[in-house]
Amino acid sequence: MHISELETPAVTIDLDVMEANIRRGQELVEGAGIAMRPHIKTHKIPEIARMQVAAGAVGLTCQKLTEAEVFIEAGGFDDILVTYNIIGRKKTDRLLALSERIPRLAVVADNETVVRGLSEAGAEAGRQVPVLVEIDTGIGRNGTQTPADATALARLIADLPGTVFDGLVAYPNRYPQAADFLSRTLELLDADGIAVNTVSGGSTPSLLTLDKFPMLTEHRAGNYVYNDRKTVAAGGATPEACAMTVRATVVSVPNAEDRAIVDAGSKVLTLEQHGLDGFGEVRGYPSILVRGMSEEHGILDLSRSSRKPEIGEVVCIVPNHACVVSNLTDEVYGVRGETVEVVWPVAARGDTR
């Protein structure tokens, strides 16, 4: 199928660019002498994860149990890390059921309640759940807050039945304090005689600063597979390395001096801004940004462009954040040149339970 036959809005992935991105990410991690564990949240597509494994990834990262369920059901993956606090008996039961199906399924925890739930479920199932302690390296989300807290939680994981301490997880390892937090925690763990198997860093921009984190044994990058305006702004990719674009049709030009309306709104692109100017940029019209959106309408700002798109024209929009676009669409189109080579269902989109 020729790309022009796609009905809009359509989320397309340039396969040449994506394949180069997968190689580059793998090379950066291997250059640092550590393992790559790509985060599948960016694409949510088992076929793409298989390409990442073929390129050398040791395993995958999933953010939620639902993602792990989809990827294990798809098959072909034998090592998955779920980077989320799994809490409540229904969820720990699902985790244990999943851990029967692949050689290695590990999870993170940042508090005692979560660890005790994992221990109880693991012990009842007669299994040892590998648990990594999440640390807060400056993002201000979750994660243990001090090296002493992280070490105490590691000790609990090591002592309880049904769990085994595996190591530390940081996201992102970008802020200067992250290296200090990791180093100090490793010292405390060593002093307490707790062996550390894994020290896992994360984020795409951090692929370029792995030399500042010599304690890492693996790295989790997600966005690098597609890239987007956010990653370009963070210095993690060039504009040409953005593999995902949203094809949209101009459906109205109410005022050619001011704005055009496209059929891709926040239901495709989201309102995520991340400090960027606008909600996306139009390829081939370097001065046209998506200035506003409602659910089904994208408003292109024409005021800074001498060329104006016409009604009926299809434009290609580079999104601010690729991961959230994946979550909104049921399928993406892999294109090479102007040919649609493959249609991928976004198998793990949506359900976040």
Next chain:
Amino acid sequence: MHISELETPAVTIDLDVMEANIRRGQELVEGAGIAMRPHIKTHKIPEIARMQVAAGAVGLTCQKLTEAEVFIEAGGFDDILVTYNIIGRKKTDRLLALSERIPRLAVVADNETVVRGLSEAGAEAGRQVPVLVEIDTGIGRNGTQTPADATALARLIADLPGTVFDGLVAYPNRYPQAADFLSRTLELLDADGIAVNTVSGGSTPSLLTLDKFPMLTEHRAGNYVYNDRKTVAAGGATPEACAMTVRATVVSVPNAEDRAIVDAGSKVLTLEQHGLDGFGEVRGYPSILVRGMSEEHGILDLSRSSRKPEIGEVVCIVPNHACVVSNLTDEVYGVRGETVEVVWPVAARGDTR
């Protein structure tokens, strides 16, 4: 099933509240002596649309062809207005195919390119497509920009084969200039001898100002079925009339003075803010807002609350914007009291082509 058995995150609809909302919306529109044509974008669920029709709605509003396709396939609806510029032969063919399946399928247009495409498709199919002219009443999105432009487009629709002019569509009819725009256009249409069947207003807050728009023959409200923080802020509903809440589990309390983390992030609630403080509010904790989000993490601000939620506790979050939450979830749970009475697939979510 008891509500506590729902795994989180879960999008719940309080059925008592929703039913009262449907009655109230219908009464407001009937009180103005006009017809109700609810916009299904808020719920995207045929079963709820049937309740709206049972309450007296004359037909439905869909924003995109994909929504109309789902609702016509579900059955039970004989009058649908698609409030979007349908452009390109594939889409006009889909529109004509749909129009064979129900007694009345109307669309809007705001430019000549769209009208000529509809005319060509309609004439080839031997049908007369009812077309309403969309006017820009101040939202600055699409819509004809002046009464003269709207009238000229109506004339074109009336003159071309395959289309029949049906009336005017405004969204929202909130701004003062909307009434002037509508009145002036109706004068020009009358002077040109063009009959007007429908004058359609829209939005939930506008339900309270219908007396200022005596020219309307029908009103399209969507959000009123659920309501949300945005509609409360606009004066369109009370906090108690918000039927949708997102149940989420506290998975971490990194710092009880500062924040707790819940398992509902932007993949459930979105980052839509609409000038509101935060991204959602926690019921039962009047001073706890969702301060930040990443895709799977919601960050609750505990700093202004003396009571603090505990790890493992389930909280109920009122979202900023209900329509976009519907689009993100595969199913919603209709609850009465503490009983889950029904599970509804969100049949028309996602695909926006």
